[in-house]
Amino acid sequence: MFHLRPGIKFHDGTPLTAAAVRASMLRVLSPATRGGRPWPLYPIAGAEAYAAGHAGDVSGITVLGDSALGFTLTEPLAIFPKFLAMPVASVVPAAPPADLAERPVGTGPWRLVAWQHDDYLLFARNPDYWGGAPAGDTVLVRIVPEPLTRAAEFEAGRLSVIEVPFGETARWRRERPGQLLEKPALRVVYVALNNRRGPLRDPRVRQAINHAVNVPEILATVYGGRGVLAHGAIPPGLAGSDTTRRGYGYDPAAARALITAAGYAGGIDVRLWRTGTNVELSRVAQAIQAQLAGVGVRVELVERDASSQREAARKGEADMVILDWWADYPDADNFLYPLFYSGSFGPGGNYAFYADPGTDSLILRARRTTDDAARTALYRRIDERVYRAAPWLYLWFPTDLWARRPELTGWDLPVIFNGQRWTRAQVKRP
Amino acid sequence: MIGLVGRRLLMTLPTLFGVLLVAFLLLNVAPGDPVAAMVGERADAATIARLRADLHLDDPLPAQFGRYVWSVMHGDLGRSYITQRPIAQDLAARFPKTVQLALAAMVLAALCGITLGVLSAIRPGGAVDRIAMLVSYLGVSFPVYWVGLLLILLFAVALRWLPPSGSGGFAYLVLPALTLGMRSIAFLARMTRAAMLDVLSSDFVRTARAKGLSEAAVILRHAFRNALIPVITVLGLDTGSYLTGSILTETIFGWPGLGRYVLSAIEKRDLPAIQGSILFMSLVFLLVNLVTDVVYAKADPRIAYD
Numbered sequence: 001m002f003h004l005r006p007g008i009k010f011h012d013g014t015p016l017t018a019a020a021v022r023a024s025m026l027r028v029l030s031p032a033t034r035g036g037r038p039w040p041l042y043p044i045a046g047a048e049a050y051a052a053g054h055a056g057d058v059s060g061i062t063v064l065g066d067s068a069l070g071f072t073l074t075e076p077l078a079i080f081p082k083f084l085a086m087p088v089a090s091v092v093p094a095a096p097p098a099d100l101a102e103r104p105v106g107t108g109p110w111r112l113v114a115w116q117h118d119d120y121l122l123f124a125r126n127p128d129y130w131g132g133a134p135a136g137d138t139v140l141v142r143i144v145p146e147p148l149t150r151a152a153e154f155e156a157g158r159l160s161v162i163e164v165p166f167g168e169t170a171r172w173r174r175e176r177p178g179q180l181l182e183k184p185a186l187r188v189v190y191v192a193l194n195n196r197r198g199p200l201r202d203p204r205v206r207q208a209i210n211h212a213v214n215v216p217e218i219l220a221t222v223y224g225g226r227g228v229l230a231h232g233a234i235p236p237g238l239a240g241s242d243t244t245r246r247g248y249g250y251d252p253a254a255a256r257a258l259i260t261a262a263g264y265a266g267g268i269d270v271r272l273w274r275t276g277t278n279v280e281l282s283r284v285a286q287a288i289q290a291q292l293a294g295v296g297v298r299v300e301l302v303e304r305d306a307s308s309q310r311e312a313a314r315k316g317e318a319d320m321v322i323l324d325w326w327a328d329y330p331d332a333d334n335f336l337y338p339l340f341y342s343g344s345f346g347p348g349g350n351y352a353f354y355a356d357p358g359t360d361s362l363i364l365r366a367r368r369t370t371d372d373a374a375r376t377a378l379y380r381r382i383d384e385r386v387y388r389a390a391p392w393l394y395l396w397f398p399t400d401l402w403a404r405r406p407e408l409t410g411w412d413l414p415v416i417f418n419g420q421r422w423t424r425a426q427v428k429r430p
Numbered sequence: 431m432i433g434l435v436g437r438r439l440l441m442t443l444p445t446l447f448g449v450l451l452v453a454f455l456l457l458n459v460a461p462g463d464p465v466a467a468m469v470g471e472r473a474d475a476a477t478i479a480r481l482r483a484d485l486h487l488d489d490p491l492p493a494q495f496g497r498y499v500w501s502v503m504h505g506d507l508g509r510s511y512i513t514q515r516p517i518a519q520d521l522a523a524r525f526p527k528t529v530q531l532a533l534a535a536m537v538l539a540a541l542c543g544i545t546l547g548v549l550s551a552i553r554p555g556g557a558v559d560r561i562a563m564l565v566s567y568l569g570v571s572f573p574v575y576w577v578g579l580l581l582i583l584l585f586a587v588a589l590r591w592l593p594p595s596g597s598g599g600f601a602y603l604v605l606p607a608l609t610l611g612m613r614s615i616a617f618l619a620r621m622t623r624a625a626m627l628d629v630l631s632s633d634f635v636r637t638a639r640a641k642g643l644s645e646a647a648v649i650l651r652h653a654f655r656n657a658l659i660p661v662i663t664v665l666g667l668d669t670g671s672y673l674t675g676s677i678l679t680e681t682i683f684g685w686p687g688l689g690r691y692v693l694s695a696i697e698k699r700d701l702p703a704i705q706g707s708i709l710f711m712s713l714v715f716l717l718v719n720l721v722t723d724v725v726y727a728k729a730d731p732r733i734a735y736d
Contacts, residue, residue: 037470042474119597145690308460308462310463311461347466347474
């Protein structure tokens with residue numbers, strides 16, 4: 001049951017009502033919309049049937065007057081409110097304009113003024129924003145695909161904020177430390193080991209791989225030190241993460257012993273997929289190849305574009321894939337349910353094809369647990385259990401490293417990609 | 431001439447059909463699922479199946495191809511899988527940007543390249559020739575990507591004379607046009623020089639000199655005109671390739687043209703966007719070739735197409 005804040009208006013002046021919320025969700029779920037990402041709304045009773053075209057309405061959404069609305073879920077789901085904060089659940093007017101995709105209308109602090117595709121988006125402040133009008137007048141979001149050009153734009157003083165390009169990490173850390181902001185990101189970089197393929201089926205082989213790679217060294221040298229070691233899958237910013245967990249540690253002798261014990265004294269051959277689109281991870285893959293060679297794991301690198309790599313990984317045709325997982329919502333569930341639940345095989349996110357009935361039931365139990373402390377304890381337990389089974393080669397949790405010009409005030413790194421409101425940001429012209 | 435143009439225009443139709451067929455086959459042979467890009471990193475099988483059915487991706491290939499050709503014949507290039515925007519509208523928004531950049535690059539290339547080439551040919555082995563040939567040698571050898579970034583560092587970051595990237599007024603055009611045109615400048619300079627040297631040693635030039643024409647008149651009116659054919663060839667080819675978008679230059683300078691549109695369509699396996707772009711680019715290329723042929727005949731009356 002949700003009560004809407006009173007007096008909120010869309011950018012087009014129409015009032016935000018419970019009916020508009022319901023219409024927005026129906027619009028996203030409707031097969032006619034051809035939306036590809038409706039799953040966050042599936043916990044609502046009747047949503048999946050509606051999306052499949054089997055029902056004319058979603059029974060689980062009840063409009064209670066203008067300002068309240070209730071959701072009936074198919075089962076208890078503690079993280080559902082976080083699902084509703086995802087872009088797919090954004091509320092738009094009940095009768096949106098036909099070109100909504102081109103001219104979005106919402107209730108947020110900024111309204112879209114102009115959109116030049118592949119070039120820029122211009123936003124102007126919404127003075128009626130319920131959280132207080134933004135301090136700045138406009139936000140210009142520029143699209144600059146090449147990282148080094150972005151760096152040049154920043155150095156020429158024409159961009160206020162950018163993510164520090166990898167190539168500039170060391171120099172900018174040295175030359176402009178006062179302008180840098182660093183924060184752990186809700187991301188994990190890992191190599192999915194296909195738990196159903198060849199020698200990788202044996203947990204000892206997978207553990208050996210975790211021993212055989214000198215992760216701290218690769219993180220420091222190849223990845224510019226922009227991350228913290230991952231001894232688990234839950235990033236340090238989230239409840240359920242355990243930063244004290246003992247990692248596998250770099251130990252080639254232990255790795256060789258495990259591989260021999262698994263019956264592969266002659267070594268094993270695997271293929272590691274990487275994509276040229278992600279230059280940094282591509283280099284990391286090369287470093288992993290070199291280090292695994294030292295313990296008799298002969299790695300052949302397979303380089304494909306991102307789309308082909310994903311297809312192979314989803315079909316389970318790749319032995320090992322180097323990947324970077326970003327949170328959709330700030331909760332440990334986002335790192336366990338998609339990545340390790342057996343129902344999430346392939347397209348759902350479980351590219352390691354890790355399946356363990358014990359883990360499955362714990363993950364489902366955590367989802368249904370509404371007590372936060374109990375849920376956190378469960379997440380910690382699940383993460384530990386999975387870590388010991390080594391479905392991945394665990395690498396690191398990246399940190400966000402951004403630079404902002406000294407003229408810009410009131411800007412901070414958001415917790416999650418869509419958490420930045422820019423309401424306090426302001427550029428002071430000298 | 432009109433008959434020629436008409437016949438050539440008719441001949442573009444089978445060519446375009448061939449292009450469509452090859453593009454369609456290649457896209458369907460290449461790995462990568464378009465629906466995977468639509469649903470993102472986390473998806474359920476039911477949504478994927480529904481979208482595939484919706485987009486007719488599970489139909490037999492001949493049926494898919496037939497449906498596509500049919501709609502193209504009706505002037506409909508379809509809608510992007512990712513943005514649901516009409517492809518024709520997307521192309522129409524980006525093509526003027528590409529034209530702007532291509533023309534700027536070609537004008538720059540023609541002015542600089544031909545001038546350098548003519549100047550070099552006047553005194554082969556002289557100081558001007560050596561410098562011009564060094565410039566063109568470097569121009570052909572340096573990778574576009576590297577030159578683009580160096581230009582940005584010098585003119586935008588160090589000197590702050592020009593904006594590093596984006597699109598807008600004339601100032602935004604200078605660096606990308608220079609980057610894009612550089613290879614043409616170099617190539618044209620060499621081509622013009624070789625053709626000029628060839629012509630300058632021929633009998634009619636000696637006659638022109640003998641009858642007392644000024645050196646300028648000999649070079650510009652007599653020799654240069656006869657050296658034009660290979661120059662036009664290079665200009666035509668380069669114009670064709672620039673008008674179809676340049677992925678590298680557009681990416682480095684954040685230029686919102688065709689090249690980047692195609693690149694991102696390929697990355698997302700946005701089949702209608704890729705096919706529509708290829709079709710459009712082929713058409714542009716064919717038309718530029720046609721114009722080049724017409725210009726040949728104008729430049730050299732000995733060339734006739736009958």
